[in-house]
Amino acid sequence: MNETFSTLVKELQAIVGERNATDDLAICTSYSRDQHWHFVPAKNPACIVRPGTKEEVRTVLMLANTHKIPVIPYSTGINVRGLTIPVHDGSILLDLSRMNRILEINPDMKTATVEPGVTFGMLQEQTRKYKLRPAFPDAPLTVSVLVNYYLRGIYQTSATDGHDHTISYEMILPNGETLKTGSRALSEMPYFRYGVGPDFAGMFCAHPGTCGVVTELTAKLYRLYDNRKEYFIGFDDVGTPTKFIYNLMNDELAASIRLVDNQSWLKGIFGTFDYPYEKLPKFVLCVLVEGVDGVFEAKDKLVRAYMKECGGQIQELPAEFASTFEHESLGGAEKSCMVFGIKGRGNYHCIGLYGPLTLAAKYYEVHEKTALEVGIPQDHVHFYIDPIYSFHGQLCYFELDIFYDGGDLKFGEKLRNYNEKQFHRLLELGIYGWFRPYAGIIEPTAERIGYLAEVWKKFLHVLDPNEIMNRGKLF
Amino acid sequence: MELEREEVLSAIHHCVKCKLCSIASFHPNEEWLPLCPSGEYYGYQAFYAPGKMEIFRAILEGEITEPSEGLLHSIYACTVCGACYEKCKQITSVELGAPDLFEAMRHEMASKGWILDVHTSIADKIEETKNAYGEKYEYNVNAETTDGDADVLYYIGCTARYRVPEIADAMLGIFDKLGLKYQVMGEEWCCGSVLFRTGQVEAARELVAHNIEEIKRSGAKTVVFTCPGCMKTFEKDYPDMGVELLHSTQFLTRQGNMNLKKEDLKAAYHDPCHLGRDLGIYEEPRAVLREVADIKEMKREREQAWCCGSGGGVKSAFDDFALWSATERLKEAKEAGAEALVSACPFCKRNLKEAAEKEELEVYDVVELVNRCLEG
Numbered sequence: 071m072n073e074t075f076s077t078l079v080k081e082l083q084a085i086v087g088e089r090n091a092t093d094d095l096a097i098c099t100s101y102s103r104d105q106h107w108h109f110v111p112a113k114n115p116a117c118i119v120r121p122g123t124k125e126e127v128r129t130v131l132m133l134a135n136t137h138k139i140p141v142i143p144y145s146t147g148i149n150v151r152g153l154t155i156p157v158h159d160g161s162i163l164l165d166l167s168r169m170n171r172i173l174e175i176n177p178d179m180k181t182a183t184v185e186p187g188v189t190f191g192m193l194q195e196q197t198r199k200y201k202l203r204p205a206f207p208d209a210p211l212t213v214s215v216l217v218n219y220y221l222r223g224i225y226q227t228s229a230t231d232g233h234d235h236t237i238s239y240e241m242i243l244p245n246g247e248t249l250k251t252g253s254r255a256l257s258e259m260p261y262f263r264y265g266v267g268p269d270f271a272g273m274f275c276a277h278p279g280t281c282g283v284v285t286e287l288t289a290k291l292y293r294l295y296d297n298r299k300e301y302f303i304g305f306d307d308v309g310t311p312t313k314f315i316y317n318l319m320n321d322e323l324a325a326s327i328r329l330v331d332n333q334s335w336l337k338g339i340f341g342t343f344d345y346p347y348e349k350l351p352k353f354v355l356c357v358l359v360e361g362v363d364g365v366f367e368a369k370d371k372l373v374r375a376y377m378k379e380c381g382g383q384i385q386e387l388p389a390e391f392a393s394t395f396e397h398e399s400l401g402g403a404e405k406s407c408m409v410f411g412i413k414g415r416g417n418y419h420c421i422g423l424y425g426p427l428t429l430a431a432k433y434y435e436v437h438e439k440t441a442l443e444v445g446i447p448q449d450h451v452h453f454y455i456d457p458i459y460s461f462h463g464q465l466c467y468f469e470l471d472i473f474y475d476g477g478d479l480k481f482g483e484k485l486r487n488y489n490e491k492q493f494h495r496l497l498e499l500g501i502y503g504w505f506r507p508y509a510g511i512i513e514p515t516a517e518r519i520g521y522l523a524e525v526w527k528k529f530l531h532v533l534d535p536n537e538i539m540n541r542g543k544l545f
Numbered sequence: 546m547e548l549e550r551e552e553v554l555s556a557i558h559h560c561v562k563c564k565l566c567s568i569a570s571f572h573p574n575e576e577w578l579p580l581c582p583s584g585e586y587y588g589y590q591a592f593y594a595p596g597k598m599e600i601f602r603a604i605l606e607g608e609i610t611e612p613s614e615g616l617l618h619s620i621y622a623c624t625v626c627g628a629c630y631e632k633c634k635q636i637t638s639v640e641l642g643a644p645d646l647f648e649a650m651r652h653e654m655a656s657k658g659w660i661l662d663v664h665t666s667i668a669d670k671i672e673e674t675k676n677a678y679g680e681k682y683e684y685n686v687n688a689e690t691t692d693g694d695a696d697v698l699y700y701i702g703c704t705a706r707y708r709v710p711e712i713a714d715a716m717l718g719i720f721d722k723l724g725l726k727y728q729v730m731g732e733e734w735c736c737g738s739v740l741f742r743t744g745q746v747e748a749a750r751e752l753v754a755h756n757i758e759e760i761k762r763s764g765a766k767t768v769v770f771t772c773p774g775c776m777k778t779f780e781k782d783y784p785d786m787g788v789e790l791l792h793s794t795q796f797l798t799r800q801g802n803m804n805l806k807k808e809d810l811k812a813a814y815h816d817p818c819h820l821g822r823d824l825g826i827y828e829e830p831r832a833v834l835r836e837v838a839d840i841k842e843m844k845r846e847r848e849q850a851w852c853c854g855s856g857g858g859v860k861s862a863f864d865d866f867a868l869w870s871a872t873e874r875l876k877e878a879k880e881a882g883a884e885a886l887v888s889a890c891p892f893c894k895r896n897l898k899e900a901a902e903k904e905e906l907e908v909y910d911v912v913e914l915v916n917r918c919l920e921g
Contacts, residue, residue, distance in 0.1 A: 099600050168588060194575055397573060402572075405572070417559065
């Protein structure tokens with residue numbers, strides 16, 4: 071590391087404390103890869119800074135802005151698909167995990183205000199005391215609440231939670247200014263998203279740390295009900311259950327609805343590898359009904375009525391499977407991560423996207439087709455549908471999954487080929503949008519969105535004229 | 546364990562960095578309970594298992610070529626307690642675990658001379674005195690073989706011999722009160738645990754050879770340990786000697802009714818990492834303790850016990866961290882309603898006891914309570 075940078079590290083240490091900033095090679099190396107390394111190769115940040123307060127964040131950003139040094143915001147470093155791996159040399163990685171306070175849980179408002187280092191597990195531990203819960207992504211409950219919502223966490227385990235859980239937030243920009251969205255800008259009441267002017271909260275969302283650093287965020291919480299019932303219905307193909315899913319969604323009957331194949335996510339949803347999954351139908355629809363007295367019984371009755379005519383086979387399974395499904399859906403994903411251990415392969419690749427239920431069978435068809443073309447065996451190909459309320463546009467989150475041996479470098483090459491073909495094919499087929507700005511997604515997508523791409527770039531330039539924020543991750 | 550480079554890299558690549566290894570099982574109680582002492586204390590990713598794996602990858606791939614301060618700190622400020630692996634294997638069924646990888650990494654580093662001075666000085670002490678504390682070779686406990694032909698040999702270990710002799714005294718007291726014949730080694734050398742755990746594998750060879758020879762010469766059929774660290778080393782790093790290796794609590798459960806006078810004591814049981822996670826011994830210590838006290842289980846127990854903080858060379862190199870980890874455990878015992886924290890490992894007891902000076906909690910080894918409750 072050159073002398074200038076060493077001086078900078080000393081300045082950073084003066085801001086956050088000697089213990090909380092370092093350019094030690096080994097420490098920096100520990101941030102050099104995430105699970106997406108077949109697509110985003112390892113690269114070290116030049117230094118790691120661990121601020122403990124907003125003011126420290128602000129001072130660090132202003133310093134970096136002055137020197138035009140790239141800054142990569144990082145919360146827990148999980149499930150980020152390469153978004154916190156540097157593109158440029160000399161980057162500062164801003165590890166926000168020390169900022170892990172739950173600032174408020176407001177049961178009357180049904181909201182929680184959190185810092186970036188708060189995980190879903192930490193938040194659920196507290197919210198459940200009020201019979202409330204956050205909207206959980208189907209990601210490890212060790213991930214950051216703030217970042218998942220800010221990055222648009224609409225792949226939640228409960229369909230009823232809707233697609234947007236963010237109400238308002240506070241973001242520090244590279245110039246040191248604090249930007250507050252919604253009612254937060256007007257008062258100490260951060261409980262309304264559309265407080266003043268345009269929907270700024272929406273405008274800044276889904277940028278992978280490329281606008282500024284979000285230091286606190288107020289999110290919606292959802293009720294936990296005592297009445298619950300689970301159903302598991304088997305199908306031999308993706309198309310048949312779509313009518314049933316449509317009915318459940320149209321009548322807003324089920325809390326959680328997940329269609330998965332019998333060899334991947336089902337193992338996590340049931341919490342065990344030790345079951346003859348191959349004897350189940352190829353696809354299993356997992357349905358969870360919940361509600362207050364009276365409403366619950368009415369919903370359950372309708373679900374059972376639709377189930378009779380759905381064309382699937384109702385599965386009688388051990389009671390603990392239903393219990394695990396409940397926990398994973400309404401208490402945070404933990405066992406679901408058993409997908410990382412499928413057949414001892416240890417890694418998974420997915421293209422996550424939003425699209426209409428009407429295209430479900432097409433998405434699966436193109437998934438199988440592309441995999442086959444690039445030499446990925448059929449038994450590595452898996453699928454996942456998670457419909458989302460409200461069902462306008464028949465909104466669903468889809469996952470085109472491939473489970474594989476993470477250490478197989480040749481397979482990594484196949485996956486890159488798969489991505490290259492599949493991004494284009496999916497765009498041709500029609501999607502609502504991508505789950506995250508994965509490596510390789512932005513370019514083919516930006517080509518198709520016309521002048522919006524130009525406006526988007528200009529918008530970012532206004533906020534970050536020196537392009538220090540996660541430089542290279544979007545444009 | 547000698548691991549091939551490709552095997553190591555494959556295991557490293559299998560880590561998806563979900564970091565569930567850093568917390569105890571969340572469901573069904575939905576409590577956020579950290580499991581990784583070094584990660585919790587130091588905070589940087591380098592101190593959690595996924596970060597350490599990246600560092601190992603970078604060493605093997607030639608990206609790290611110098612022993613920086615951060616490298617030595619992050620790799621050696623880990624108790625190698627194995628809690629991360631216990632959680633990981635539940636989720637991913639991974640076979641090659643983090644503790645084996647971390648010990649292999651330390652071996653790799655030590656072979657390059659990338660090791661802490663304090664750890665090489667322990668090796669020097671062992672070479673000179675044959676014990677890890679550099680003490681003059683003599684018993685701090687009154688240990689004498691009662692019968693040279695006894696089938697049972699009690700391997701005392703450095704820590705019980707030189708730092709917490711009350712454990713060895715208690716074990717010997719139990720033998721005497723039960724009227725059991727036993728041997729102790731004429732020349733008991735350090736088992737080599739600290740050398741294996743800190744990567745100084747070659748330095749342990751002489752110790753292994755000596756102890757094997759002494760045990761064979763004794764003719765004992767069973768070796769009893771009060772130190773799980775020693776026992777693990779014999780199990781994992783020594784060749785099979787054709788003798789039975791038993792922890793004190795396993796040995797005691799075989800004694801049948803010992804006429805123990807149960808005390809009015811609420812005791813939390815701390816699972817030592819080497820005894821629990823490494824050797825799979827969870828029930829026998831509880832069975833013995835239940836005979837002498839009322840057990841108050843802590844939230845983090847058995848496979849997901851919080852480490853006391855002293856293993857893996859941490860106590861000698863990072864005492865502040867070791868004591869912090871122990872204090873966390875003491876707090877947990879108090880929260881469980883315990884009046885005493887009971888372990889089954891001299892290394893745990895030493896660290897917990899030291900940390901307990903500020904806490905209102907007694908710290909014992911289970912054999913101390915048994916000896917106290919045994920009719921003489």
